Amino acid sequence: MKISLKLLVVLFFFFISTTSLLAQDLTHLEALKGSPNYGKSVAVFGGSVSVIPPSDSAKVMWEKYLNLKITNFGVPGAGFSSLQGKSLQQQVDEAGVFDIYVLWASTNDYTNKREIGEYTDYTEFDGFNEQKLTTQAGGINYCIKKIYEKNPDAIIYFFTSSKAFINRASYDPFVENGMVQYVDMQKKICALHGIPVLDQFEVAGFNTYNQGKFYRDPIHMNYLGYQKLGELQVSFLAFPK
Numbered sequence: 220m221k222i223s224l225k226l227l228v229v230l231f232f233f234f235i236s237t238t239s240l241l242a243q244d245l246t247h248l249e250a251l252k253g254s255p256n257y258g259k260s261v262a263v264f265g266g267s268v269s270v271i272p273p274s275d276s277a278k279v280m281w282e283k284y285l286n287l288k289i290t291n292f293g294v295p296g297a298g299f300s301s302l303q304g305k306s307l308q309q310q311v312d313e314a315g316v317f318d319i320y321v322l323w324a325s326t327n328d329y330t331n332k333r334e335i336g337e338y339t340d341y342t343e344f345d346g347f348n349e350q351k352l353t354t355q356a357g358g359i360n361y362c363i364k365k366i367y368e369k370n371p372d373a374i375i376y377f378f379t380s381s382k383a384f385i386n387r388a389s390y391d392p393f394v395e396n397g398m399v400q401y402v403d404m405q406k407k408i409c410a411l412h413g414i415p416v417l418d419q420f421e422v423a424g425f426n427t428y429n430q431g432k433f434y435r436d437p438i439h440m441n442y443l444g445y446q447k448l449g450e451l452q453v454s455f456l457a458f459p460k
Contacts, residue, residue, distance in 0.1 A: 379417065
């Protein structure tokens, strides 16, 4: 069979390009092996955004690049408030000992209008008032306290809620009483406890212009969206700041 010179040239450059990409990927993999988190066990807590099938395209990247051993406790509909589904409080209660615990915030506390609360809810500042476990803030503080009781050497990371496109208040950070207020409280509590935060609401790069490409509905990302998010998550989990 004769192969034209033009086809040979195309195949040659395809081979060179593929080899180059493979070399870059291998270099990237070798660099990430230097992460202090490489090969560790991870427990993930959250709502549907942390557990729906498309989210696997992000977690596959955690496994590929960081060799993380992932156990997912997420449940659709869950929030931090004790009133919100099988809450992250309940999920943490059921978890054992892991090296790393990821609290992956959903939109459920916001969409179901659970009280945001104050950063002092269910802390030493209010005597661990259990009545405050119904607020988002109280739920976050409960989860953090409970994890350290299970494993005093635990590493805890927090992924904030991502933007949603239910209405303007779910993605515009300058609208009063919007989801950004829930995100701000998430970050405030993590600052109190010295927990690294990946601000997915601000830095994930999702907006009304690319929503159709990266979201399958107003709240949940599709496979492409989770791949985009997964790149950020891998960088964060490899060398958290």
